[in-house]
Amino acid sequence: MSPIKNIGIIGGGQLARMLSMSCADLGFHVHIYCPESDCPAAQVSNSITNGDYKDKNKLRHFSKSLDILTYEFENIDSSGLREIEKEITIYPPVKSLEIAQDRFLEKSFLLDLGIRTTPFYKVDDFSDLELLVKKKKKQFIIKTRRFGYDGKGQIRVKNYSDLRQKFSKQLIPPSIAEEVLDFDKEISIILARDTKGEIKAFEAAENQHKGGILFSSLVPAKISKETRQEAILISKKIASNLNYIGVIGVEFFLKNQKLYVNEFAPRVHNSGHWTMDASNISQFEQHIRAISGLPLLSPERYADVNMYNLIGTLHTKKQFHTNSKLYLYGKSEVRSGRKMGHINVIKKGAKSSLLE
Ligand SMILES: Nc1ncnc2c1ncn2[C@@H]1O[C@H](COP(=O)(O)OP(=O)(O)O)[C@@H](O)[C@H]1O
Ligand SMILES: [Mg+2]
Known part of the structure; x- marks a missing residue:
């Protein structure tokens, strides 16, 4: 049992929405802080505080009733969090947010660790x-x-x-x-590190972007065993050096069998949405487990899976019938380039013992 009861999330978008559902699965109460009252997480959380991300007083007041605080996106003023963390634990650690939210600091940090970047x-x-x-x-x-x-x-x-x-x-x-790197592939590793330093990685995803926005993640990535292992090793190195707690997403370019880290996200990651339907544990539950002190589960993938984002639309072009699961984020307005939902398509016949 975890002594944690009330979990706060800064940000109310789709990542907070899916994290909230996992909080509920584990019996936690979840409280959202974001500027908009009709945000995606509002529909599935215990309470919502509307405020600006820069409003330090409101944020401090919000965090008073919480046992632990986490966040779903990087663009938060960290000086406010630095004040709040005197009173409440914030995971992932604020330092990892400070590094990841500044591309120059982020890439310099990677270079200092001897990790290749463009x-x-x-x-x-x-x-x-x-x-x-x-x-x-x-x-x-x-x-x-x-x-x-x-x-x-x-x-x-x-x-x-x-x-x-x-x-x-x-x-x-x-x-x-x-x-600009004329890469062969883009892949990502999602892993979780807990308060004891234990790390569990998910299967690598192969990602396609359109106009800089993630369009699809195909799992498993079609890469060699060596590349996969190296990508996991690099991701573990990043997480350990940050004393990271929670789920982290690490994005890579692959060119001529060489891996380059593009960036890392100190949060659950869009390329890990496949874990909701093709894994014994989702990235969202794993994150909540990591930050609340519950043991991590060893990820086991049940099937090959393709995740497609619904960008600027509520509809899929293709008809996906059986073995697919649709998620819509409840956003009131469809806008071009806006992530409205995603669909996980389970590939039939592939490693599907639990889906038969
Ligand atoms: N140096 C690069 N060379 C080639 N493509 C790149 C490079 N940097 C970014 N991209 C492309 O743009 C996408 C988005 O860039 P990224 O740095 O990940 O920013 P964001 O924070 O918006 O995800 C990448 O996933 C990749 O497809
Ligand atoms: Mg990116």
């Missing part, structure tokens, strides 16, 4: 960027250091004249310029 450069103003693009003669992706997600805050530049065209204002927020 070459990147800190660019603080437009003249840094001009110099770099002129000198290197490579294609770059300019990414804002903070507040980017789903490909937002990113601009690709092919060469100097492309740069001049795309940045007419010559004013840029603090950014990094990353060399």
